[in-house]
Amino acid sequence: MIDIKLLEKKDESGPSYLDEYRKSLLNRGMDTAVLDQILEFNRKRKELITQAETAKSQQNKVSGEIAQLKRKGEDAASLIEQMGKLAGQVKAMELEAQAADQEVQNLLSIIPNKPQSSVPAGKSADENKLVKTVGEPGKYSFKPKEHGDLGEALGILDFERAGKVTGARFTFLKGAGAKLERALIQYMMDEHSEKHGYTEMIPPFIVNSQSLYGTGNFPKFKEDVFRLEGTDYYLIPTAEVPVTNYFNNEILNEQDLPYSYCAYSPCFRSEAGSHGKDTKGLIRQHQFNKVELLIFAHPSKSEELHEKLTSDAEKILENLKLPYRRMLLCTGDMGFSSSKTYDLEVWLPGQNSFREISSCSNFEDFQARRAQIRFRPQAGGKPQFVHTINGSGLAVGRTLIAILENYQQEDGSVKVPEVLQKYMGGMKVITKSATH
RNA sequence: GGAGAGAUGGUUGAGUGGUUGAAAACACCAGUCUUGAAAACUGGCGGCCCUUCGCGGGGCUCGAGGGUUCGAAUCCCUCUCUCUCCGCCA
Secondary structure: OOOHHHHHOOOOOOOOHHHHHHHHHHHOOOOOHHHHHHHHHHHHHHHHHHHHHHHHHHHHHHHHHHHHHHHHOOOOHHHHHHHHHHHHHHHHHHHHHHHHHHHHHHHHOOOOOOOOOOOOOOOOHHHOEEEEEEOOOOOOOOOOOOHHHHHHHHOOEEHHHHHHHOOOOOOEEOOHHHHHHHHHHHHHHHHHHHOOOOEEEOOOOEEEHHHHHHHOOOOOOHHHOOEOOOOOEEEOOOOHHHHHHHHOOEEEEHHHOOEEEEEEEEEEOOOOOOOOOOOOOOOOOOEEEEEEEEEEEOHHHHHHHHHHHHHHHHHHHHHOOOOEEEEEOOHHHOOOOOOEEEEEEEEEOOOOEEEEEEEEEEEEOHHHHHHOEEEEOOOOOOOEEOEEEEEEEEEHHHHHHHHHHHOEOOOOOEEOOHHHHHHHOOOOEEOHHHOO
16 A cells, blocks of 8 residues: 555645656556545545534534533433434444545555666566676576476376366475475575574465465455455465464564564465466465565664665575576566565576566565555654565475476486485485485 | 454553543653753654645544444454464375
8 A cells, every 4th residue: 555645745846746757657558547536535534524523523512511411410302303313413423434435445556566766667577687697507418398298297296187186287295306396495595594684474374364365465456366255365376465464553673673484385376367378387386385584673774774685685596506696576577565576587408598486576565555564663752654575485396396397307317406315315316216 | 273352652561332533561762850961751653635825624544344323443244463371284
């Protein structure tokens, strides 16, 4: 949620927040008429509130007088009758004011965050900016295979049976594949909690609609999540949802910031609207594992901590010796709630391309405003919204893909990255004979 | 799933229809005292919204949402959550 007060603020000296926000909507390829509607509804809302509150003030005053009279044992019948009429009017005015407020909230909840000034304007992923490339794609004396073919041949991935048991976009991991997945989770959690200062967390994998609203998934992207029928429970699309809402409706102490968490969870996505996209292999599944990094930051520190969080995620790729690049997303490719996003893309020789493996965003106060997460400045001032930052550190399924494709050998076996070997019981190579 | 109890400010905890936004204590902040700290004393101390340049004024808020009433923390209804006992269960 963006701050409506900023939208209303006029700036004599330069372009106003409203002007800039309007421009950012255009950069995302969106219509800006909604802004005028919001401002108009808000003007109306204030007018109605003032009206209703004047009447209520009168009501409170006379109620007090009635109490006085009664206490003295005097007659208050005429005042009570008079108030009976006023009570009806007050109710009507309140309803009107509430309706206007609801309009404002509804419209406000479907407009995206305002990008930071360092975010390049652009319509699509083609206009994202390359920040850096780390590592060299390996040289192969043979044609590298895709992970799906490799995994099936090794007997560690089974797409067909998953299709039978559940449906498309699900997979069985088996033998060394299951072990590798587990090793990756373990390794990432250890690395972030022991070396990067995050507190481990395993959140609920099911949340209510309010939490999804808090992170910005609702109301606009309802169709992306799985709902448990007949309930207000939803399978989480990412640990970001439960963890961000961990502090919802709380006022934190300034000196306790930042709070940093690394959270493991499976993620469930309906992938509505992606029919026909990435149908092969593990790239786009309805269920996948992820280790998520999340920081509740002081506003003055959020940019710095966004950089740190992104580097922390990159460290995993570097330790696994996987070539990757960091992209700065342009306005058109950025998520709804984000003010700035870096994507980390890992090199996949089997597909001869870079694919997203982590997305690290600074949401500033956009989510905190929705979820009401604040801190009290030490000077005893008014509570302020914290900034939230999060990113995958990393998507485990896609990391497994990257390992299969980057570490494959001509005979179809796959070497185990050195840092993972101790988590794999010392296994150095995954071969077909190792599993059945 | 059955039976019961409960939800009040940062915390504990009073309060059952009329100056109760809410006693008290603790915590916290500021000041006095002190070389400093502690103790003691004094004062302050929820959040949101409308209005005002500011001082200030006003409204809402006692788990959430409705209702009764001139007036609700207090009465009624619905929901959520917590606790105890029983059943079931990894």
